[in-house]
Amino acid sequence: MQQTRLDIARIRAARRVIDPVFLDTPLYRCEALEPGLGCAVSIKLETANPVRSFKGRGTEVVASLLAEHGPRAVVCASAGNLGQALAWSGRGRGLDVTVVASRFATVAKLDRIRALGATLELVDGDHELARERAADIARYDGIRLVEDSLDLETCEGAATIGLELLELLEPKGQQAEQTELAELAELTALTGTAPPFDTVLIALGGGAMATGVGHVMKALAPGVEVICVQPLGAPAMTRSWHSRHVVTTDSTDTIADGVAGRRPIPAVLDDLLLVADDAVLVREESIIAGMRMLLDHASLVVEPSAALGIAAVLEDRDRFAGRHVVTIVCGSNVDVDAYQGWVGHHR
Amino acid sequence: MQQTRLDIARIRAARRVIDPVFLDTPLYRCEALEPGLGCAVSIKLETANPVRSFKGRGTEVVASLLAEHGPRAVVCASAGNLGQALAWSGRGRGLDVTVVASRFATVAKLDRIRALGATLELVDGDHELARERAADIARYDGIRLVEDSLDLETCEGAATIGLELLELLEPKGQQAEQTELAELAELTALTGTAPPFDTVLIALGGGAMATGVGHVMKALAPGVEVICVQPLGAPAMTRSWHSRHVVTTDSTDTIADGVAGRRPIPAVLDDLLLVADDAVLVREESIIAGMRMLLDHASLVVEPSAALGIAAVLEDRDRFAGRHVVTIVCGSNVDVDAYQGWVGHHR
Structure with missing residues (x-):
């Protein structure tokens, strides 16, 4: 992998200064979602903490x-x-x-x-x-x-999610902090241990989470496909990724307020080009359908940005058929009335 | 403490055979709930796992x-x-x-x-x-x-929640498994470390969770008040606790399906008498108000049983004023239409 601005040792160091209330968040298979999505789905839940987001x-x-x-x-x-x-x-x-x-x-x-x-x-x-x-x-x-995504600390913090996704790769009792990168790679090669998932779906806004988690995947689990997901109504970073240079937009039009930027940061785009395997855009109705699925089948209230991964599967079932995706449920701060309006069964 | 059927060493041993996906669940202060409740509130979240309950x-x-x-x-x-x-x-x-x-x-x-x-x-x-x-x-x-609550394994499993509540008592890096009871008690006495909460609110049904978590508190943190909460519409165990002998009821009438028993088990009541400081009954409207507060202020969808702790605070604010309660959010398996009917902002 070419050099991004990130570094595994720094990400491990970042993890040591983060209050434990934000770390080791739930990571679990959610089978009730699977019949509707046609693939295995695991949730990395970043909402059960004092600020309800990653x-x-x-x-x-x-x-x-x-x-x-x-x-x-x-x-x-x-x-x-x-x-x-x-x-x-x-x-x-x-x-x-x-x-x-x-x-x-x-x-x-x-x-x-x-x-x-x-x-x-x-x-x-x-x-x-x-x-x-x-x-x-x-x-x-x-x-x-x-500056979110530009400041390395914001990317390194988000990248610690990636370390936790890979914990299943590691021998029991051995902490991420104690495992050297080389050792880990060697161990993985020796045992043939594959991660229990093959795809990670990451909401794409400014890019801190996508570049952070993406860097960890490319460095430590290069076989995992890193797919960024953004709303069609706020496509600047995704368009930039596809055209390999910064593309801005004049406005945004999405309920996914957490990812609604118009002016991608060049340094972040450069990193994203190195660690993302794809960047896709999803429609508003898919985001809402994703939120509703997470409510109906996972009992989770999420903000629109947190449903982008599910929306991506809904829009391209063939691509994900039979695979095992992890989707990072990155936030649950919603105005409840707006939320009920989006997903409400009772109208 | 007199002998219950439980034992700290066995509870620690139980913890070692439980799939990690059920362990180390989120425990966090939820300040957004606090203005409405008049006390500090921490949530122990038992819903972010493959079966969405403890x-x-x-x-x-x-x-x-x-x-x-x-x-x-x-x-x-x-x-x-x-x-x-x-x-x-x-x-x-x-x-x-x-x-x-x-x-x-x-x-x-x-x-x-x-x-x-x-x-x-x-x-x-x-x-x-x-x-x-x-x-x-x-x-x-x-x-x-x-048999739930009668079989010790069900109580010991639930009791592991108690061990996790007390982790903040322990010196950093020292695992519960490695700490002897005597050492821990000594350490607590030496440092004067108090748990960051003074009350734990536990949904009371058959009694596995109440006797399990209650046992751990009485053994390792006797200063924490253990309060069991049951619906007025399913009061058998609470009435039994107050009268110190088994009281049965002819029927139940509550939306809190998870705790709607009519015939308490004598051996479980005996344990509960030793570890609970109080058992209170709450009205259906308080349970619904609790569910709504957890949705509005914590973005959590919970089943009625999981809102019993909040309901208890709502019914007796004076008792809890200025205290720090932990409420165990024990399950989130709901029929979404019924749930929306209970808490729905849109009618």
Whole structure:
């Protein structure tokens, strides 16, 4: 594999500074989903933690570094999950956290950012305007800007999910931290142990999770296909991946607020080109069908971004027939009324 | 503490035979619930596994013992969760599993028992009739009867939840398995470490979870108050606990199907008298309000039994004001239409 910005040793080190409440999340086969999808499906559940998304992994890395030797004030733009996670991680370490978000963001996310004691500033525009405003605040106030997916800590935090996906590869009782990469590769070769899954489906937004988990797969389990999934209504990064250069869009139109960016970051795209095997776009109705399947057959309430993997299978059953996919259920912060409107059986 | 039928060393041993997919479940503070409840609330989430309830812990113990040196055929009565879990655990070990259930049981639970390859027999009556029928089958066919809460393995499996609740008590890196009881007690005394919670709320049905988790608390963290919660519509065990002898009821009337027994088992009551600090009854509307709070503020779909702890706080806010409760969210197997009918925002 060519060099991405990521590194397995750093990812293992990141794992050691993350609060355990975000680690070792459930990974389980969900057979009730399988008749409807035509393939084996395992869920990696990133919602059962204090901020209900995977973003705490990255903000723990960011905040622990800042608490050690950085400025005590920090700002980020967020569709809601990063901001909530940074507010949580910052509060525990006495950091002063500012979050900039679109005033159209999910209300539950904004409420929880405020409840965690962060300063919340709303912009009258979309997430890209929030990014600009956050950068301005950082510049004017001289505080640390956390840029999701660009800042390596956010990718390394997300990448720890990948290490946990591979735990089944490892001999019992031997921790990821204690296993050298070479040893692991050798062991895998010797025993012929295959991972119990052959495909990982990753929601694609800014790219932190896709490049992070993708890097781990390509480094430690290169046989696993890494497929990124984005909504047709917010296709910038996927189009960029296919054309191998940054493609921006003028607007987004999707309920999957967590992945609705318009301006991919070049360095992140470069990494994604090295670790993703494919990037696919899915329709809104497939996202909703995926959310409904996760409710009906897995008793899981998820936000739209977390249903992208299931949506990808629904849109291309032939491709996945007979395979074993892991889908990362990455967040569950929804406005319940909106959620009920999407999936509601009672109308 | 007087002797219950349980034993910490056996519970630790049980933990070693349980498939890891059921262990180390999420335990996290859920602050979004707290303004509505007036106390600190942590969730121990037992739903993110292949059978979506805590029952897999017990059936793993049962099935691993049977696979080693027992009969290869087994029968149990179940409201649905035990049967599903026994079907899962038995399938993995080549056991022949029969489940007897009421024909009024939750459809989703029955479907999943069948899907896991167990033989399902329905009786035209309630759970107590299913218990009688399962005992008859065991007698006539000479196969092993698994009796929930009476069979120690079911209590020991559930008790492993208690060990995990106490992990925060233990020094980092030291595993429960490696810590002797005396050492742990000494360490706790020396460091003055208090558990980060002072109350555990446990759904009370047959009593496996209440006696199991209660035993662990009384043995290793006697300062934690153990409160059992049962629906007013199925109060037999709670009434028995208060009167210190078995009290049966003629019928049950509750949506909390998982805990709707009428005939407490004397040996289980004896244990419960030794480990529970209180047993309370809650109204159906409080159970529904609890389910709705878990959906609105924790993005969790739960079955009614799993909302009993929240219901208990809702019914007696003064008692819990300022305290830190852990509530075990013990199952999420619901018929989605019924669930939507209970909690639905859209009607």
